[in-house]
Amino acid sequence: MNCPVCINTDLLMSERNGVEIDYCPKCRGVWLDRGELDKIIERSTPQSAPQQSHQQNYNQQANYHHNNGYKYKKKESWLGELFDF
Numbered sequence: 001m002n003c004p005v006c007i008n009t010d011l012l013m014s015e016r017n018g019v020e021i022d023y024c025p026k027c028r029g030v031w032l033d034r035g036e037l038d039k040i041i042e043r044s045t046p047q048s049a050p051q052q053s054h055q056q057n058y059n060q061q062a063n064y065h066h067n068n069g070y071k072y073k074k075k076e077s078w079l080g081e082l083f084d085f
Contacts, residue, residue: 005029017043 003009003024011022011031019039022031032040 003027003029004031 001011001022003011003026006024006026006029009024009026011024014021014023019036020033021036022033023029
């Protein structure tokens with residue numbers, strides 16, 4: 001199948017976590033078959049987070065405004081696995 005945007009470029013197919021993704025290597029456009037978006041939305045619904053205690057210990061309070069040069073890494077989700085090409 002050809003890319004609807006680039007017209008002369010063939011789409012590449014990739015299957016990730018049971019979802020078939022067609023993408024264009026030239027314009028990096030992504031196309032999904034019928035029902036694939038529903039699968040992605042269904043899997044992306046957030047799970048209820050456990051309740052955290054409002055009580056903090058001394059170390060958490062002391063370092064609240066200081067990161068001491070440490071860069072926090074964003075938690076990766078399964079959506080990152082789907083669209084890593």
